[in-house]
Amino acid sequence: MPERRFRVWRGDARGGGFQEYAVEVDPGMVVLDVIHRIQARQANDLAVRWNCKAGKCGSCSMEINGRPRLGCMTRMNMFGADEVITVQPLKTFPVVKDLVTDVAWNYERNKRIPPFKPRPRGADGQHRMMQNDVDRVQEFRKCIECFLCQDVCHVLRDHDRKDAFVGPRFMIRLASLEMHPLDAADRIPAVRAEFGSGLCNITRCCTEVCPEHIGITDNGIIPLKERVVDRYYDPIQWLARRIFGRGGEH
Amino acid sequence: MVNVSELLTYEHDVLVVGAGGAGLRAAIECSAQGLSTGVVCKSLLGKAHTVMAEGGLAAALGNVDARDNWKIHFRDTMRGGKFLNQWRMAELHAREAPDRVRELEEWGAVFDRTRDGLISQRNFGGHRYPRLAHVGDRTGLEIIRTLQDYGIHRGFQVYMECTGLDLMTDGGRIAGLLAYFRETGRFALFKAKAVILATGGAGKAWRVTSNSWEYTGDGYGMAYEAGAELMDMEFTQFHPTGMVWPPSVRGILVTEGVRGDGGILTNNKRERFMFNYIPEKFAAETAATEEEANRWLTGDSTARRPPELLTRDVVARAITREVNEGRGTPHGGVYLDIASRRPADFIRKKLPSMYHQFKELAEVDITREPMEVGPTLHYFMGGVRVDPDTQETTVPGLFAAGECAAGLHGANRLGGNSLSDLVVFGRLAGVGAARYVRALPAAPRVPDEQAATAIRRATDILNRESGTNPYLIQEDLQNIMGRNVGIVRSDDELKTALREMERLKAEAARVKANGAAQYNPGWHAALDLRPLLITAEAVTRAALERQESRGGHTRVDYPDERAEWLKANIVVRKGRDGMETRRHERPAPPKELADIAYAKIEDLEAAIART
Numbered sequence: 071m072p073e074r075r076f077r078v079w080r081g082d083a084r085g086g087g088f089q090e091y092a093v094e095v096d097p098g099m100v101v102l103d104v105i106h107r108i109q110a111r112q113a114n115d116l117a118v119r120w121n122c123k124a125g126k127c128g129s130c131s132m133e134i135n136g137r138p139r140l141g142c143m144t145r146m147n148m149f150g151a152d153e154v155i156t157v158q159p160l161k162t163f164p165v166v167k168d169l170v171t172d173v174a175w176n177y178e179r180n181k182r183i184p185p186f187k188p189r190p191r192g193a194d195g196q197h198r199m200m201q202n203d204v205d206r207v208q209e210f211r212k213c214i215e216c217f218l219c220q221d222v223c224h225v226l227r228d229h230d231r232k233d234a235f236v237g238p239r240f241m242i243r244l245a246s247l248e249m250h251p252l253d254a255a256d257r258i259p260a261v262r263a264e265f266g267s268g269l270c271n272i273t274r275c276c277t278e279v280c281p282e283h284i285g286i287t288d289n290g291i292i293p294l295k296e297r298v299v300d301r302y303y304d305p306i307q308w309l310a311r312r313i314f315g316r317g318g319e320h
Numbered sequence: 321m322v323n324v325s326e327l328l329t330y331e332h333d334v335l336v337v338g339a340g341g342a343g344l345r346a347a348i349e350c351s352a353q354g355l356s357t358g359v360v361c362k363s364l365l366g367k368a369h370t371v372m373a374e375g376g377l378a379a380a381l382g383n384v385d386a387r388d389n390w391k392i393h394f395r396d397t398m399r400g401g402k403f404l405n406q407w408r409m410a411e412l413h414a415r416e417a418p419d420r421v422r423e424l425e426e427w428g429a430v431f432d433r434t435r436d437g438l439i440s441q442r443n444f445g446g447h448r449y450p451r452l453a454h455v456g457d458r459t460g461l462e463i464i465r466t467l468q469d470y471g472i473h474r475g476f477q478v479y480m481e482c483t484g485l486d487l488m489t490d491g492g493r494i495a496g497l498l499a500y501f502r503e504t505g506r507f508a509l510f511k512a513k514a515v516i517l518a519t520g521g522a523g524k525a526w527r528v529t530s531n532s533w534e535y536t537g538d539g540y541g542m543a544y545e546a547g548a549e550l551m552d553m554e555f556t557q558f559h560p561t562g563m564v565w566p567p568s569v570r571g572i573l574v575t576e577g578v579r580g581d582g583g584i585l586t587n588n589k590r591e592r593f594m595f596n597y598i599p600e601k602f603a604a605e606t607a608a609t610e611e612e613a614n615r616w617l618t619g620d621s622t623a624r625r626p627p628e629l630l631t632r633d634v635v636a637r638a639i640t641r642e643v644n645e646g647r648g649t650p651h652g653g654v655y656l657d658i659a660s661r662r663p664a665d666f667i668r669k670k671l672p673s674m675y676h677q678f679k680e681l682a683e684v685d686i687t688r689e690p691m692e693v694g695p696t697l698h699y700f701m702g703g704v705r706v707d708p709d710t711q712e713t714t715v716p717g718l719f720a721a722g723e724c725a726a727g728l729h730g731a732n733r734l735g736g737n738s739l740s741d742l743v744v745f746g747r748l749a750g751v752g753a754a755r756y757v758r759a760l761p762a763a764p765r766v767p768d769e770q771a772a773t774a775i776r777r778a779t780d781i782l783n784r785e786s787g788t789n790p791y792l793i794q795e796d797l798q799n800i801m802g803r804n805v806g807i808v809r810s811d812d813e814l815k816t817a818l819r820e821m822e823r824l825k826a827e828a829a830r831v832k833a834n835g836a837a838q839y840n841p842g843w844h845a846a847l848d849l850r851p852l853l854i855t856a857e858a859v860t861r862a863a864l865e866r867q868e869s870r871g872g873h874t875r876v877d878y879p880d881e882r883a884e885w886l887k888a889n890i891v892v893r894k895g896r897d898g899m900e901t902r903r904h905e906r907p908a909p910p911k912e913l914a915d916i917a918y919a920k921i922e923d924l925e926a927a928i929a930r931t
């Protein structure tokens with residue numbers, strides 16, 4: 071079995087550094103497997119989050135060779151045979167310990183988003199929605215809350231504007247509510263003011279790292295920005311939309 | 321010495337342990353009933369097992385086939401459970417599931433649609449009609465996110481990454497929970513008038529499992545220690561289709577939706593072997609030839625269902641037999657083929673996460689090649705014994721719901737019946753707990769020494785000089801269970817397992833975790849050993865007791881169902897000298913329900929059509 075070299079960041083809020091581990095790697099392994107092997111054999115107290123091991127829960131987010139990734143979906147055979155693999159915690163959030171970060175900010179922001187507000191059911195007691203009217207919303211609802219997009223977005227990462235911008239994850243959550251065919255609430259003023267849609271300058275870095283391949287920028291953020299523009303700079307069109315129903319994008 | 325008065329302390333009317341579908345639905349109900357409610361969970365919110373569910377949730381909405389009805393769902397559930405289910409629970413479940421699904425829609429869930437814009441439903445094993453409301457193959461994500469995003473506005477408090485260790489009792493009544501925060505290692509005392517356990521199952525006692533690290537049977541362990549009863553623990557569900565290759569993903573689930581949407585099972589001779597394993601009981605409702613099964617797939621309503629959609633116990637045993645008799649694949653599984661049955665874009669649309677999972681983890685393109693699959697430990701039919709109407713356990717003030725509770729599924733669970741279980745019985749547990757709290761004359765008190773004992777037991781693991789590595793004990797247990805308490809069991813092997821467990825218990829008493837209490841997975845793994853071992857022993861003892869084969873429990877030495885065993889459920893409880901088992905007599909079912917469950921399907925459907 072080939073031995074591979076890993077550099078894993080160990081430490082906590084007070085500081086830390088990289089520690090080297092030599093680990094045997096079996097065929098088919100992913101980075102999270104290797105971290106677990108280190109944990110079982112060399113460092114019992116190495117902290118890492120995970121649940122599903124199949125890219126479904128969004129727990130195992132980390133930065134692998136500088137790129138935000140899910141540890142459970144990063145196969146070892148994508149690296150060169152003697153490449154050293156560097157693993158560190160998400161940079162945008164405060165470190166708790168080793169690879170675990172404090173992502174509470176995301177949960178707090180989410181709470182501020184005005185909840186789904188359904189329109190009344192039809193006369194037959196049913197809600198009717200056509201599949202092609204919900205495709206886009208379903209795309210956004212694939213989000214596993216791994217927060218890799220939050221990690222990579224420069225507004226949060228480099229400029230630390232967590233006070234002014236909710237980040238791509240919650241922009242698409244807002245979009246999923248705004249485009250939900252049954253929803254009757256209006257969040258557009260808040261998208262602009264409280265949630266800071268103007269701070270996104272469409273670099274698309276978030277879309278690139280999303281493990282669910284959600285078109286965060288093109289399908290979510292840009293249409294939201296357009297709605298903001300319509301509302302604030304083109305009130306006639308907005309009014310028309312209010313009168314003749316929602317619609318626009320599918 | 322531990323000073324209990326200095327502990328972090330929280331107070332609620334009801335404390336819910338677990339934030340999967342069952343826990344969240346219970347908490348929503350408690351809040352709606354005006355109670356102060358807290359929720360503790362081991363992971364972050366939204367990461368519980370429920371998020372991994374794929375195929376769908378079962379409810380007789382009748383959107384795709386109008387002939388469906390709660391009575392047929394009920395009949396399917398009883399037959400799937402080999403009639404060992406709690407009749408009343410199976411009835412409540414089938415009757416209430418459609419309302420719970422509509423409620424999820426009202427809270428924002430976006431299920432796949434039919435051509436008329438209604439909630440679409442898919443076929444699944446053991447369900448007579450297309451019945452599973454779904455979102456592609458990520459239904460669990462949709463459900464947990466809907467409950468989460470609705471729940472955060474309902475006023476209950478969530479304590480994330482907080483693990484419950486021991487239930488606190490006051491004169492036999494529930495008084496709270498002693499827990500610790502994973503991040504800091506700090507202990508916390510939750511005082512509560514009622515506790516609802518929604519902690520899920522215990523797949524981590526086996527090596528090949530679809531379950532995550534969270535599934536260490538904590539609810540079973542805590543309930544057992546507090547004096548509650550466990551029931552039906554011998555019935556463990558091996559899902560027929562887990563991944564088998566590469567080794568590091570062995571056990572990860574391949575949804576039954578693949579077969580529901582047309583996938584077939586073949587052996588290394590490319591024979592569609594399931595036709596050789598159709599049980600007599602199901603012969604009348606199963607296709608007899610490939611030709612008929614193919615007609616069913618094209619929507620011919622006169623054709624019967626393909627044998628790949630027989631219940632999970634039947635399919636898992638068939639696969640095991642094919643592999644054992646040398647007809648398996650190179651990596652010890654069988655082939656699951658949808659590539660030759662459906663066009664590539666259909667597969668990518670209906671099974672996107674399976675497509676993704678195989679491509680990323682196994683480098684297999686399921687739109688072109690078959691998958692290799694084999695059985696994986698998936699689900700606990702058994703669990704904490706509860707009253708069917710209130711979900712209360714035998715300990716006053718202690719409730720249980722979801723996978724953690726026993727009763728709905730009997731000897732075998734139908735796919736899709738768990739997600740519906742969570743929302744139906746999660747809600748009922750909330751109703752039951754609220755009624756209990758309101759009737760409680762005075763708030764219970766947590767005796768200091770109970771909390772102190774729990775803390776001491778936990779800190780000893782860190783403080784002792786040296787001891788066994790917790791990961792090695794867990795691995796040891798997993799191997800013992802895999803070897804001796806697998807799909808097919810025998811008296812000999814079960815006794816061997818019990819002997820080995822005695823050794824492990826002794827080792828677990830000396831387990832040592834290195835490092836500090838702050839976010840220390842080694843310590844967490846050590847603490848998980850107690851509930852894991854209790855669960856493993858309960859399964860093994862119950863399996864030894866039940867001298868027959870039924871549903872998820874198969875004995876080589878008693879290969880058939882035996883009528884006398886239909887008369888009792890096996891109950892496990894803590895006795896003075898260790899674990900005790902007893903047979904709990906089943907009362908005769910109400911006549912109306914028995915008539916439905918035992919009716920010939922044609923007669924039942926004719927009767928439904930007349931009303």
Ligand SMILES: Cc1cc2nc3c(=O)[nH]c(=O)nc-3n(C[C@H](O)[C@H](O)[C@H](O)COP(=O)(O)OP(=O)(O)OC[C@H]3O[C@@H](n4cnc5c(N)ncnc54)[C@H](O)[C@@H]3O)c2cc1C
Nearest residue numbers: 338339340342362369370375376484520722723736738739
């Ligand atoms: C891969 C997979 C696919 C599945 N697909 C389907 C499907 O398509 N249809 C279907 O019906 N069923 C399916 N199932 C089964 C179903 O998903 C589970 O049975 C169900 O989600 C369990 O829900 P729950 O609410 O009971 O518990 P879970 O969702 O497992 O939640 C348990 C909660 O308890 C918490 N907890 C555990 N112990 C403690 C403790 N000591 N202290 C504090 N908190 C604790 C956990 O942190 C978690 O929050 C699937 C299961 C798996 C694994």
Ligand code: SF4
Nearest residue numbers: 223270272273274276
């Ligand atoms: S596109 Fe917008 S949200 Fe996405 S990374 Fe760039 S700035 Fe951030």
Ligand code: SF4
Nearest residue numbers: 213214216217219280
């Ligand atoms: S949008 Fe994509 S990257 Fe962002 S949290 Fe969701 S799944 Fe992760």
Ligand code: FES
Nearest residue numbers: 122123128130142
């Ligand atoms: S462990 Fe769930 S996404 Fe990696």
